[in-house]
Amino acid sequence: MSINPKTTPIYQTSVFTFDDLNALEAYFEEPGQSYMYTRYGNPNNEELAQEINRLEQGQGAVITSSGMSAILTAVLVYAKAGDHVLCAEEIYGGSSSLLSQELTRLGLEVTYVPSAEIYALEGYVQPNTKLLLAETISNPMMVVTDLARLAETCHGKGIKLVVDNTFASPILTRPLALGADLVIHSVTKYLAGHSDVTAGVVIAQSEAEAKRAAQIMRTWGLNLSPFDSWLAARSLKTLKLRMRAHAASALAVAQWLAQHPKVQAVFYPGLASHPQHELAQTQGNGLFGGMLSFRMADDQEAVNRFMRALQQIPFAPSLAGVTTSLSYPLGTSHRGLTRELQEKMGITGGLIRLSVGIEDAAEIIADLEQGLAAV
Helix, strand or coil: CCCCCCCCCCCCCCECCCHHHHHHHHHHHHHHHHHCCCCCCCHHHHHHHHHHHHHHHCCCEEEEEEEEHHCCCCCCCCCCCCCEEEECCCCCHHHHHHHHHHHHHHHHHEECCHHHHHCCCCCCCCEEHHHEEEECCCCCCCCEECCCHHHHHHHCCEEEEEECCCCCHHHHHHHHHCCCCEEEEEEECCCCCCCCCCCEEEEEECHHHHHHHHHHHHHHHHCCHHHHHHHHHHCCCHHHHHHHHHHHHHHHHHHHHHHCCCCEEEEECCCCCCCCCHHHHHHHCCCCEEEEEECCCCCHHHHHHHHHHHHHHHHCCCCCCCCEEEECCCCCCCCCHHHHHHHHHCCCCCCEEEEECCCHHHHHHHHHHHHHHHH
C-alpha cells in the first residue's frame, strides 16, 4: 500500500535509527541527507525552517525554542566574550533584559542607541562592535525603522544588522531584501498566530551564517519540539490571509480610537499622523500590521475599570493571536526598564498595547467602546 500524505506527519521521536556503521558514517559525511537526533534535526523542524526561509527570502533558517532563544542565537552568531553589541533603545523589554542582564555576564558589552541617533551611530561604534539589534516596528510605541537606511549605516561602519521582524512579519516587510544580515521572529506571534505555540526562528542572508546559527542551536539545546513545529508549519499556510485581516481591522480600530475623547494619543503606522507613515506604507507594501498602542489618562484605577468592562478582549501579556487582546507594557513587557527610560520611551501608566485580531472591526470597536465608557 502506498502512503502519500498531503500534510507532513508529526515525527514525534527524539532519535532516529541506523542500519549499520556505514549508515552512521554517511550521516556525518553528507549532512542533511538523514536524521539522527531531534536536537540536531527533525523533518517537522526542517519543514518549518524551509517555509519561513522562503517567506523571508533567506539563504537558510534555524528554528529555535522561543523568540528569546532566537535573539540569543542571532547575537552569538557574531559576538563572543569581549565584543561590543549595539541595540536600539526602542526595543522589546525581554530583548533588553537578555542583553543587559545575561549576555553581559558572558563578557559582552552592550550600548543602547536612541532613535534620534540610530541612523548615524556617531560615537557608538567601537573597534570591537559586532552588530546592531533593532526592530522593524518597535514594541510598544510602533516606531518604524528605515531598514535600508540603517543597513547602509551599519555596513558603512563594518557591523552587522540584526532585525526583529516579529511585528511586521514577512507579509509586510522582508528585512534581508533591504540589507539586514540576520532576521529573527518570535514564531509564537504572527507566524504561528493561534496562541498555542512558543517558538522562534533565525533567518540568514548567507549560508555560512545559517550554518553557524544551526550549530549554536544544536550545541546550546535551543531546539523546538516536533509537535510545535508541525503546529507552526500548519499555521503558516494562512499567514497571508491572517495578516491582511489583522491589518484591515487594526486600521479601522486605530481610526476610531483617534477620535475618541478619552483617548489622548494613538500609535499606529497606518494613521496619517504617524511620524513614519509614508515609510511604513512603502516598507510594509501598503499594510501596517495588527499592533497598535493608545494612551488614556495615567490613572491605574481607570485602566482597571477599562479592562474589567471589556467583555471580549482579554488582558493577555502576549500578542498576535487570531483573537484581539490587550497588554499593559508598564507592568509586563517593559517593567524591567528604569523609570527614566520608561518615561523617555513614553511608556506611562495610561499606555495600552492592543493586538488586533482577525474579528470584524465593528466587534472590536463595540467592546472598546463599553470599556472606555467605564473610564
